[in-house]
Structure formats: structure tokens, C-alpha cells
Amino acid sequence: MAFGEADRRGRGADVSQSLDRALTLLNSIAKDARTLDDLADEIGVHKSTVLRLLRTLEQHHFVRREGARHYRLGSAMFDLANQALDSFDVRRSAHPALAALNARTGHTVHLASYEDGEVVYIDKFEGRHSVRMYSRIGKRAPLHCTAVGKVLVAAMPAARREEIARSIEYPVRTPNTITTPSEYLAELERVAQLGYAVDNAEHEDFIHCIAAPVRGTGGEVLAAASMSVPKVLLDYEGLLALVPELRAATKEASVHSGWTENGKGH
Numbered sequence: 001m002a003f004g005e006a007d008r009r010g011r012g013a014d015v016s017q018s019l020d021r022a023l024t025l026l027n028s029i030a031k032d033a034r035t036l037d038d039l040a041d042e043i044g045v046h047k048s049t050v051l052r053l054l055r056t057l058e059q060h061h062f063v064r065r066e067g068a069r070h071y072r073l074g075s076a077m078f079d080l081a082n083q084a085l086d087s088f089d090v091r092r093s094a095h096p097a098l099a100a101l102n103a104r105t106g107h108t109v110h111l112a113s114y115e116d117g118e119v120v121y122i123d124k125f126e127g128r129h130s131v132r133m134y135s136r137i138g139k140r141a142p143l144h145c146t147a148v149g150k151v152l153v154a155a156m157p158a159a160r161r162e163e164i165a166r167s168i169e170y171p172v173r174t175p176n177t178i179t180t181p182s183e184y185l186a187e188l189e190r191v192a193q194l195g196y197a198v199d200n201a202e203h204e205d206f207i208h209c210i211a212a213p214v215r216g217t218g219g220e221v222l223a224a225a226s227m228s229v230p231k232v233l234l235d236y237e238g239l240l241a242l243v244p245e246l247r248a249a250t251k252e253a254s255v256h257s258g259w260t261e262n263g264k265g266h
Helices: 003-031 036-043 047-059 075-086 089-105 147-154 158-167 181-194 236-240 243-256
Strands: 063-066 070-073 108-115 118-125 197-199 207-215 221-230
Touching: 003 036, 003 047, 003 063, 003 070, 036 047, 047 063, 089 108, 089 118, 089 221, 089 243, 108 147, 118 147, 147 158, 147 181, 147 197, 147 207, 147 221, 158 181, 181 197, 197 221, 207 236, 207 243, 221 243
Parallel strands: none
Antiparallel strands: 063 070, 108 118, 108 221, 197 207, 207 221
């Protein structure tokens, strides 16, 4: 190997390591304010190395100092997050219909997409009730115990459904959580036939939820929209009674996303 090529590879490895460390720092700071000592211990390097990374991140507004010792996320992170969310065309096109659904019912409405084996919430309209859910925009959630996850996977070809079902670890969140591939595949088949999914207190034991697909120009599922309700406010039968309301909203959102009754775009 030529010395020049070896040198380039070495520099590339150094850059990759620095990037990995910087991303680890950001992920740690996102959870709570951290001191220099905390961060050095977390990534296992000397404080001087962490300080160099933090100064670069601070210069670009990815982190900010809070007081003399602590670091928090900076404004650039939120700007990037908003730009990333704005890049979801379905988020913009579905927004009016889902906002109206939230206003009519007073219940929490989510819009979610599939990414790397998980659900990602890309929009949220907070309910008027006092019970707050774990979800927030940008938060990830499991596929097997969320209504939106079921809708997104049910829309995939059978072979892909099978692949995903066999790859999931099925962490148990509540007594109602699906725990085996066979159960999950049967549930996905039901969702595909019905055109909507139910989370019967499978993800959070005090919340149940319904979800339906938002479709695009060719009828493909772009995202899943859901309505979540605390069980103390509405029983299971009452939740199912909201399915027509939800499906009307997702149909409107689909039309705004280019879908038409015959499955083709405008």
C-alpha cells in the first residue's frame, strides 16, 4: 500500500472516530444536561478530547453551555429537526385533516412513518384531556404494540411482513402486548383486511388507540395516522366507534397527498 493511501485511510479513521464521539456526546446531552466529567466518563476519553469536540459543537450551535459546568443541546439541533420534519411531504399534506380531527374530537392525533424497523412520530396534535402520553415528535416506538406500527407493516408485501415479524424481539409493555411472530402476523392480516389497526392498551396500559393509513399517488401507504384515548375517558367499544371518524380524516389526508378513489393520483 502506498504511504499516501495509508495516510488518507488513517485520517479517514480519525474523522470517523471523532464523528462517532461527537454524535455520542449529542445523544447523551439530549437526555439531560451533562458536565465535562460526565461526558468524558461516558465515552471513555480524556477531558481535553471531549472539550475540543464540545468547543466545535458549540461554535456551530449544536450545544450550549448552561452555567459554568453543564452542556445542553443548542439551537442548531432544533433547526435541523424542523428542517428534517418539513422534508416529509406527507406531514404537510396531512396536517389540515389531522388538525381538524383533533379539533373535532379533542383526542390526541399522531402521524407516524416507518424507519429502520421502528415507528417514528412525525407529527402530533395534543388532546384536550389531562393525561399525557410518552410520545413526542421524533420519538421512536415499537412496531408490534402500536396501532401505527401495525398499519405500516400490514401495508408491506407478505414476504417483508414475514421478515419483520421474525426479526422483532417483542418486548412486553403491558399484559396485552403481542409476544410472538405468529400472533403478530395474524394481527397484520386482520389489519390488512379491515383497513385499520387497534392498540388495545398494548403499548401503554392506560391508553388505547386506533390507526389508519394515509396513502399517496399510487395508493401506497405513506404514513399512518392514529387517535389515542385514555381508557378512563372511553371504553374499548367507544374507541371502535371512532374508527369511521378517523378513516374519514385519513381519506381526506390521502386526497391531499395525491390519492384518488381509483388509487391513482391527480
